[in-house]
Amino acid sequence: MNKEILNENNIVLNVPSESKIQAIERVGNLLFKNGYVEKEYIEGMKKREEDVTTYIGNGIAIPHGVSEYVKYIKKSGIVIAQYPRGVDFGDGNIAYIVIGIAGKGDEHLEILSKIALTCQYEENVEKLKKARTKQEIIEILQKGDE
DSSP states (O other), X not given: OOTTTSOGGGEEOSOOOOOHHHHHHHHHHHHHHTTSBOTTHHHHHHHHXXXXXXXXXXXXXXXXXXXXXXXXXXXXXXXXXXXXXXXXXXXXXXXXXXXXXXXXXXXXXXXXXXXXXXXXXXXXXXXXXXXXXXXXXXXXXXXXXX
């Protein structure tokens, strides 16, 4: 994964538990702050969550904007918030890792598939949940399903 898309500035560790909307706003604001999206994209992320949950299982949620908000993406990026105590995404689904994604063109599909491959294994999610450094998070995601 290239450093333009995921780097240490895009990761926050040990975030206290908060509502799913606050978690989505947190990763959305990080995408905005780091120059990947315009502020309006965050609304698209919240709309997506209203339509269908972005919780994908295994303690992972991947908030991203609905298609009409794609125009607010400046460049592809991923941000990650680690929640050791979790965030309730409804129906008993607790996310410990919330990954905000903004994808330009088809770039995000490759990113999503790498994340999905990594996170299909509970031991990888455990490692992400317990990671003490931002570099550790990046290494776990880069190794993927190896």
